[in-house]
Every structure is written in structure tokens, then in C-alpha cells.
Amino acid sequence: MTTEKNLENKTKNYAVVDLFCGVGGLSHGFFLEGFNVIAGIDNDETCEYAFVSNNGGRYICEDIFKSEPSKIKNLFPEKSTKILVGCAPCQPFSRYNSFVKNVEESEDRKWALLLEFGKIIEAVQPDIISMENVPQLAKYNKKGVYSKFIKILEDNNYFVSNTEQIVFCPDYGVPQNRKRLVLLASKLGPINLIPPIYTPEKYPTVKDAIGDLAPISAGEIDKNDSLHRSQGLSELNKKRIRAALPGGSWRDWPNELHLDCHKKLKGRTFGDVYGRMRWTEPSPTLTTHCAAISNGRFGHPEQDRGISLREAAILQSFPKDYKFFNPKSKSFSSTNIQRHIGNAVPVKLGQAIAKSIKAHLNEFL
Helix, strand or coil: CCCHHHHHHHHHCEEEEEECCCCCHHHHHHHHCCCEEEEEEECCHHHHHHHHHHHCCEEEECCHHHCCHHHHHHHCCCCCEEEEEECCCCHHHCCHHHHCCCCHHHHHHHHHHHHHHHHHHHHHCCCEEEEEECCHHHHHCHHHHHHHHHHHHHHCCCEECCCCCEEEHHHHCCCECCEEEEEEEECCCCCCCCCCCCCHHHCCCHHHHHCCCCCCCCCCEECCEEEEECCCCCHHHHHHHHHCCECCCHHHCCHHHCCHHHHCCHHHHCCCCCCECCCCCCECCCCCCCCCHHHCCCECCCCCCECCHHHHHHHCCCCCCCCCCCCCCCCCCHHHHHHHHHHCCCHHHHHHHHHHHHHHHHHHC
16 A cells, blocks of 8 residues: 555655756746756756755756756666656747747747757656647647657657647646646656646636735835835836726727827737736736736736736746845846746646646556
């Protein structure tokens, strides 16, 4: 009979290495499920403090193209169950870039990151793989990159989950209307993501997530939480946010507040900028500019400001005490932290992936 203690010991033997780890959203999901987070690898040195402080593993600041697969393989302890996870940077696959011309050459390197992930898989031969990315990766499959990645898995004797599984993040407790592609693969047998945990009528809302945070003004920093800070606004933008309705946009403003670009045909297609979130729904999808009201419906539902960095992190389902910067450091970059939060895998999605892998391993090991 398998006891709870035995399951705990087994889980600690499940070793995770996270490629393109950022500040550790995906890793933290595994950490919360009791997995042993061995290391995260990313080329952004500004992510190190957050990754290590919250997940306990090593942070290796390195370009994946320059990483030696043998060294990645050696990160895993002997006799551990090897789990390799990652989310290759998704800018070339995003819907935004489908509107932008002449990005092909500059983005080729990022397309190649997914195939580099595949080369590392071939060399390391992990027991379990998780790959998370934007849904457009499967839809557009530019230059056959995604098909080639799947073929690498199949050629190396992996059982591969539904290759077009698009996850709606509120199904797993993320208070944000975010959709992600999730692929799982295993050497042991068939593997799939666990069924949704939440139904639409129970989806966590913006109010559930951030409704209890202290009120602050535009440009103010909460004295009890220095991450609970919002961007300052010009007098004109203060008038604009006051005129915005929850769930609305710049179209709610009187004409004298409109920008010149809004009067052009192209500007009319971006109706969500300068809007407020609704208390009663999950938030819009957060981006790397999620604290700026000019970049989306990122206005607070009631207070006349954009959401704070802490609120953005919570809407990405990071715990309320997640550490993003060293308090002893004399420098603080709101731009970096905003980017870190927007780029992260939502923690609760990472936790759902970890639960799925745990269930799979408990079945086959």
C-alpha cells in the first residue's frame, strides 16, 4: 500500500530543470507540488533573484544556443526521474506579430529556440517533457517548426499528448483570460493534462484576486508592499482613466480626450487600450506592458490608475508574497519586473502541469 509519506519521497525524487525559466512561474507550480526544482536556465540575469528566492534551485544565466546538453543532463541527480520543462520565448508566434511586417529575419532566432529545445531533449533523454507556449504556435507552424519539434519527440520514443491542446487558464484557477498551448510527453506511457478544475460559473475573478489589496493612487507605492506600486499618469491620462468604464475603452471618452491615432481606421481596431478591468470577470491577458493603461485594458476597476505590479503578479497567479527583487538592492526597475511578470507562465497553470505529471508518474512508477 502506497502511503502519503512514500508519495512524498517519490515526488522529491522527481527532478525538474526549467529552460527559458524567467522568474520561475512554471517552476513554482512544480515547487508547490513538492517536486525538486534543480535548476532554471535563462539568458536574463535580472531574473536570478526571483527564481532562486522562490524556488530554491540553481539559476544558470546562459544562452540556450550556447548551452552544452551534457551539462544540462548532469544537472539531474543520479536515479532521479528527469523532467525537462520550458516555454521558448513566444514573440514570433504571437497574434500581435501577425500584424507586424518585416519581422521574419529578426525573429528567425526565436523560432529556432524551439528546435534547440528539441536538440537538448535528444541529448538529455528526460523521462518527462512539458512544453508551453502561445496557441498560434500550433496554428501557424511557420516553417514547420512545431511539426519538427513533435517529430523529434516521436523519433525519440515519447508518448505525446494532444499536440493542439489549447488551455483556457481560468479552467485551472488563473484569474485571467489567457489561452496557452500545453504539450506533454513521456517515455513511460500515454500522458495528458488533468481535466479542468473550475467551471465557468466558478472562474476566479479580478475581485477575488486583488479586491483586498490596499487602495493606492497613480504613482503611489504601498508602504507595506513596495511591489504594490502603480505608474504615474499625466493630467490628461488621469482624465482618460476617469472617463473609462469597466470593460470599456477609449471609445467611452468624450471626443476631446481622443488621441489622433484613434481617429484613424487602424487605431479603431485596438478598442481595449485605456480601458478598465471588470471586477466580476477574469482579467484580460496580461502582456509585458501590463502596468501601462495605454497598452491594453489594464486600468484598475475602480481606482483611477493602472494596475500595480503586485496586482499584475497576482493576476498571473503568483503568490501574494512572491519575491521579485532584492530589497537590499539600490536599483529598482519597474520595466524589468513588468516584463518578467508578463512573460511568465501563470503559476497555477504550472501547478496543473505538475499535478498532471505527478498523477502520470504515480501510475507508471
